[in-house]
Amino acid sequence: MDRIETMRAFMAVARDNSFTAAGRRLGLSTKLVSKYVRHLEAELQTQLFNRTTRSVSLTDVGSAYLERCRPILEQLDELDALVRERQGALAGPIRLTAPTGFGSTRLPAALLPFLKQHPDVELDMTLTDSRVAIVEEGFDLAIRIGSLRDSTLIARKLVDMPLVLCAAPEYLNAHGRPKDPRALATHVCLVNNNQVDLNVWRLRAGGREHAVRHRATIQANSPGALARLAEGGLGITIAPLYTVEAALDSGRLERVLPDYETDVFGVYALYPPNRHLTRRVRALIDHLAGEFSR
Amino acid sequence: MDRIETMRAFMAVARDNSFTAAGRRLGLSTKLVSKYVRHLEAELQTQLFNRTTRSVSLTDVGSAYLERCRPILEQLDELDALVRERQGALAGPIRLTAPTGFGSTRLPAALLPFLKQHPDVELDMTLTDSRVAIVEEGFDLAIRIGSLRDSTLIARKLVDMPLVLCAAPEYLNAHGRPKDPRALATHVCLVNNNQVDLNVWRLRAGGREHAVRHRATIQANSPGALARLAEGGLGITIAPLYTVEAALDSGRLERVLPDYETDVFGVYALYPPNRHLTRRVRALIDHLAGEFSR
């Protein structure tokens, strides 16, 4: 058995806490993943996981091993990619994380030409609306929207993303259409709790900014989920345009206070400064900047 | 095929410039080494070696690959050793180089108890009297005798090693026994050309130092070889005690100018400062210091 393969199997199980999920990720049967990990444990003469029939957790040795084998396998991937890149082609893995909404709408369209042009690049994309520790979790690149929290990363602006204040006609017919930002205080507000300041929406008109304080009646960490809830008539939300533009076009959502300007979020590519930026990651960032600037 | 195994085979061939020598080093047949390297080249889709039927050399890609896979495999060895050491035992490879004479006499006796006590330590010992680039050639530890040249390494004194001026009775009967250091100038002198100052031997008596200039009629980089040549009656040599003490005891060699003191060389353990000194290397150095201080 190939040691590299068994280590990858181990890492996948550790990541997903599941042999079955790891098998899905790796394209291997659960039996084979199980066999690989047992083989690695036999070679190392130690137990890497505690297991029951329905759950898996790392032992202390397993945690220590995981921490150390991750960079080794990354270097190996880099080495393979280097050899292939010396032959001219971009190659190797790119581990990318992005918000679910953006990552399942605008981003795939932007990625497609790049991936077609570079078939040896292996994209591993994780969509999540939770905060992600980019370096610790082994990502090469993260797409982030809105205010940035982690200043240790390099941020490159890809595009501006306007927010849109909107609600379903059903909701507005029942509760009235606010004529003034202050009126929002009496409405049900659906709030993205990934944002820095949960309870304040900023609106501008005639050169004046209104920092509207409202009650965050419903909150979630997914702007897409909030948009769907707004479509369902639960209340008013403020969401990035990409999550609601289809609903606006079809009439399922209406703009609220359309004469007011909302914040514009930046869409950023984030990557760690101390990681040697590989050619392919650099190339992808440049490509995305080009795609979104059109 | 195991990627790690194929990479190790590749590295061994690169090191020895020979599939046959690599096979001997690894305990594999030449055919298998050849097969492994070809498999690696197929996986990477590149040529790592240029070959004729009797010679091997690295391609440019092969050189670049070698440079990068060495630390990866070292880290993997470290990782395996770490897992075993967590179970309490010192484990993993120690790559040691030492001079041939010392390395085949005093050193093995000193190493033996350590290796018996730590069966999971895998000693890889290279004896050479040539200068060795310790870091570049992948050694963890070098034993050196005499003046030190490379100040970037940490040197720990293990023991003092006196030099002995001596010749065979056959030579001395034929050419006379020098009564004074200056008389050496008329003798055949066998000189270790690893030493800094080839043509000067330093002798001391009555508080006075005599820097004896002589002609280096015969020179070699092996004190053991010089000792054997002196035993054969070729001339006078000055050699570390360990290379000649058996011949002195048996009468095959005699001390020359025995009332004069010679230089005392230090025996040093040298290791790189920037390499994280593993527990087992540290333990070995401590052990050797203890052995030689008795």
Next chain:
DNA sequence: ATAATTATGTACAATATGGAGATAAATCGG
């Protein structure tokens, strides 16, 4: 010029691999 050595191709017996079927245990849903 011949012998020895090195690297490799081909064939094949031996061994390992990966899948299938079955089992045991934990968790979920009714």
Next chain:
DNA sequence: CCGATTTATCTCCATATTGTACATAATTAT
């Protein structure tokens, strides 16, 4: 609380891969 479902693993086995043996070609040494 019980049955169904899911997960992890064991055992068996057909298939694929491995590592060795024999042979070949080419280079180097004697």
